[in-house]
Amino acid sequence: MSTSPSDITRYLHDLLQVEAVEDNFFRGMATPKGRGRSFGGQVIGQALMSAIKTVGDDRPVHSLHAYFMRPGDATKPVLYRVERDRDGRSFATRRVVAVQSGKPILNLAASFHVKEEGLFQQSTMPDVPAPEELENEVQLGERFAEQLPEAYLAWLKSPRPIELRPVGLRPPFTREAQGPMQHIWMRIRGDLGDTVAMHRAALSYVSDFGLLGTSVLPWGKAFIDPDMQFASLDHAVWFHDDFRMDEWQLYSMDSPWTGGARGFNRGQIYSRDGRLVASTAQEGLVREVTPKG
Template sequence: MTQGDETDMAGWLHSVLGVERVEDNYFLGIATPEGQGRSFGGQVIGQALMSAIRTVGEDRPVHSLHGYFMRPGDATQPVLYQVERDRDGRSFATRRVVAVQAGKPILNLAASFHGKESGFHHQDKMPDVPMPEDLESEQQIAAGMRDQLPEVFLNWLDTPRPIEMRPVQLRPPFVREAQEPNQNIWIRARGAFGDDPAMHRAALAYTSDFGLLSTCMLMYGKTFLDRDMQFASLDHALWFHDDFRMDEWLLYSMDSPWAGGARGFNRGQLFTRDGRLVASVAQEGLVRHYDTKG
């Protein structure tokens, strides 16, 4: 698989998120294709969400999820998802999901589903940023400065992934000077992604873990690949406000209002290119710094 093969990348993400029902309320998510090391948190969240979605009628789309990471997952092994059908009310449904590997839970997730209704409406305004056509991807940016970037970062960039990202401003390790803890990145799935709204929401859950935790480290010029840093997602919350397509550009606008005690808190908003706010995200993560001078 190559970075530019968009059809394969869209199919890759579909296969990763398309959990298999093994019996009532139990689903199996595949291992990361050609994966190694720790599981990507967004993949576990996306598979857990799809497991919950498979137990709820299509007339009630998911509107929120809250997940806690308990143990690192193994990217080379599948994950078993157990769904508890907590409530099916007249307007809302709620589900709990436990992700299990090697007999131990690695994620607890709760999701809420709501039938569509009319009502009052307001939203934040989308930031005034350049459109994605006027920006380069991180791979394109790196092509002009490969001799200035760490090899481990270049290897990470060269790994095929199903989401294209075009940053509005450079972030570490492209630059190392202190910045305000906010960033904007245009994102979209590579290739056509079909017409199933549930799959698009699961794909956004998958994608929402990209780059969010790094926001709180912009003030310090640190990146998750630095040897003196340990990064790990602790919890993750996502609210879906409106319909969208993951194969169309979305602006992921992130900020970090607080960091301390080896933890960082980060928020995100996702806008369509015409300015609709379609989702909001919040995450706290471990951002532990090791003194390597001793």
């Protein structure tokens, strides 16, 4: 993949597109140069785009709820079957099943709502440093290179469509125990265009970054740790307002509970001007294991 912002953004744009193969059936591409398990945010984003293609543009998606059933294979495309459950005057609902090798890997339900005026209130955006004052993960990797595995450093340096700038150090850049809360500025590199659906699919994609790790911050654990097993079990997103994912958004996350090899996490996403544009929730597997070898 080219490292120019336009090419990196095109990569994500193409990755989230789905091809109609039959009425209510869509195909999502495999991860280019992918290997191992599919990234959960990619499957959610493609499933959402499949549902969006069956709903009019006057009804943007306002919520989605997904369950991961099996690990996806990043080297293979995914087939998405959409059920058109309801088309009402104000709301439309869709169900999507993602299938690989004849078996479902994800179920997703999404609801769409025409825009309406109404009562309004929201939580206040946390007071944190601006993204320009912070290092991104590539810069952090360079600063802490001596204590990080080579494979992780190579992954950080590989071209990626998303830029993350954590507010404060988190694992694996630090192993200090900390409270189950974190804030990360995030954006898509380059211009993602003006389509509302694409920006909402892109937010669904990036909303899987960092969320599950919040539940193990008190133990200083990270996804790269050989003595831990992580896997998303379910994922939900509520869209509150319009936004652009190629502009900075603040992802504020907390975990009210971890136990029984599971962690529950919540997130709020704020635009640069302080609007609460989306909320998320996720439960995932956070299991201690014996390292292989």
